[in-house]
Amino acid sequence: MDTKPYLLFSLNDSHYGIDANIVQEIFYLPELIALAETPHDVVGILNLRSQIVPVMHLSLRLGLPLTECEIDDYVIILKWQELLIGIIVNQVQEVKEIESQAITNKIDYGRVKQIKLPFITGIAQVEQQEIILLNHENLVRYHDEVHDSIAAVEEIINIGSEANLNQLNISNFYSLCLPNATPEIKSILRERAKNLRHSLIDFNKNKLSSIAVISLNQEYFGISLDLIEEFTELLHYTPIPCCPNHIVGNMNLRGKIITLIDISQFLNLGNSSDTSRKKVAIVKLKDFVTGIVIDEVVDVTCFKDKETKQELEEKNKHQYLQATILSEEKMIGILDIKKLIEQPNLIVNYNEQIAC
Template identity: 25%
Template sequence: MELINTKDISKKDGRQYIIFYLGNEMFGIDMLYLQEIMRIPDVVKVPCTPAYIRGITNLRGTILTIVDCRLRLGLEKSDDTESSRVIVLTAEHKKLGYVVDQLVGVISFNENELDKGSTSETAADFVDGVVKIENSQKLVMLLDAKKLLNLRDEESLKEDVEINKNNNPDIFSEREEENTDTNVEQLQMISFKIGKEEYGIEVSDVQEIVRFSSDVHEVPNTPPYILGIISLRNKVLPIVSLRRLFDMEECALDERSRIVVTKIEENDFSYLVGFRVDLVLEVLRIDKNAVLPVPPLLNTKDSEEISGICKLDEGSRLVYILDPKKLFKNRLRENVDILRTHADEQEINVVDAKDEDEQLVSFLVDGIECAFPIVDVKEIMSSTEIMVVPKAPDFVEGIINLRGVIVPVIDLRKRFGLKEKNLDDYNRIVLVDISGRYTGLIVDSVKEVLKVGRSQIDSTPEILMDEIDQRFIEGIVKFDSSDRMVILLSVEDILSGKEKKELMSIDKANN
């Protein structure tokens, strides 16, 4: 906590207030609510929040919402300076950081010195009274910390929950009846490119996807397809080049190169291996009966790792499904000890039942990193031609034809009220199920597949829940080793109940 100049503290026995400037006006907040004072941190912006909410930051493992005090009080916005600080207020398990222009010090006064009269018109809703600094003509407007923290009684909060349920009954309803394909067994895959060919590995075998780092340590006396080992979150991860494994020429690294981290299980033993691939494409979800067996001519001993072939886009696109277990069984048997390097150490960290791992698909929307649980992502596809639908709801960009199914598409930039931009090669359409309706969500780019523990997911700060029209934020993912935070979105709450009904109407209009 920063030290405050307290040479002007009044010696009277009374309540103490921390004093600060906003422009030329002085304000104060009861010291009882002050947790600490800090310099302005880097923040992650949150979509659909009021202008006075700057974003969220990771304060020693706690998600802290940062508020611009000027804008919150209805004052004119101003740029930060070297004197700007964040005062962290806390009460009743609520915590908020308010950005102020400059700290002054601490004053103490008695209750009878408090003037409940004239206050600034702009800040009137938050001002509890006015006090004059001793031996000065300066007035200090004392702010109500409870109002700044948006504290309300428990009964009001219960009423809000009931109102939300009544206004959005479809959120709590069963969706199985609307999904006619639930009896069809499906295969979900991460697809990627190696050279000109497209391959896929089942999501259940993929732990995560990370950017390829050049910090690979070579291991002597290994075949060329074993690139070496890297350190991934204090664990040793062997890296295999699928290009070299498939007798293809190695290509230069670029920003699209990725490592697909896969878990290999052998009898009662398991270990992780990272496959270096050229480009991760999509998350595919297809019917298992659409997977074709490998033709006998190709089903040789050297290609047993291909367990099936998918035909997509009316046969113009082929995806070879890889089975990591068979891949290791045939080609890497002689080097399995290298791939198991420190495997025992990898298995020491037993996951607590209360902290089960969860896989997320992260993506960017106007620089904001968001994510969906991977179980809610049906597919991820490249941007394609979107047909505009007359009289469609404002939030619908248009429709696409997905293998004979009409799918409405929503631009998340528009949905969140962010700056719009033209689609490019980086844009992706994330296909999700909203109340039993296949829906495409346009994002700027898909970043990676994350594996996080549930303890890393914090609940949404209450101030955000109070201010966001649609409670679509399920939580905030935090990382102990960095300031990175990811906003976990709820697929079902992206749209309101009314908007979901409007979405369903698109089917009727196009049938």
């Protein structure tokens, strides 16, 4: 049976897919540098490990209205014919093998009418969901003035020089994409851009670690990116009768049943209403997958191992922390997910549940 892998993602409540073979990497939206005289859909450029990469907002490229970006938007880096280009989307989901027979070329209904047709190869039905499949060749083609602008930027940028970076136009990126960005949000996006400038050699040399920073009850915690499958919205879930308070319920994630847990009580954060949680961090530990309910995804960042503080006081409060780091004047506790998930109190006693 003829199948092809597609990376699935969402934008403005619509679902899209693009050939997974051209996807190079994915990361949270960083601060970009706006350039003059570029196509209107290219909202800025990014210094990605010493290579200048233009970044387009997919809404503009598809001819749709531009909506304000969010701090948890993603940039997907595509490579086609030696060309690297980034696209801004709302949420990245998964790589899915799609059968050719599940794809139709009838593009005559719904929101698709508003999209420029040269960018669409068809519509796929995946688990009762319509996926708009994008034509990556047409999507990544852009005008010669982008090449000229990038060449000019490469002359200005001395990698790692903040003084030279400040000569470039960063304010226009915010006025276009994040007009209501607070100083705290700008600081987070700037730190992301700084981390992306690190070469892979620097990453290994300095022993950098990548974490997702989450918030719980107004405190900040870090989870290793190696353990995170994805983040998703907490919309619908089914409570499980006769379970302890930390078992929130089950949710259906694209056909997979995921058990949701609230780790607040194990971190001595006190009780909170389930309705206060907005998102879910899907974590995988070996073959075990679960969802941790959280308030927000604050950032994805890197830190040097030597910057961690191992001296953790109050053993009962910090027994599930590996270390702490200070970032942007916030103390972040690095969670020991393996220890937390495998501890006995988290496991539901099936016999007790039946008795109930």
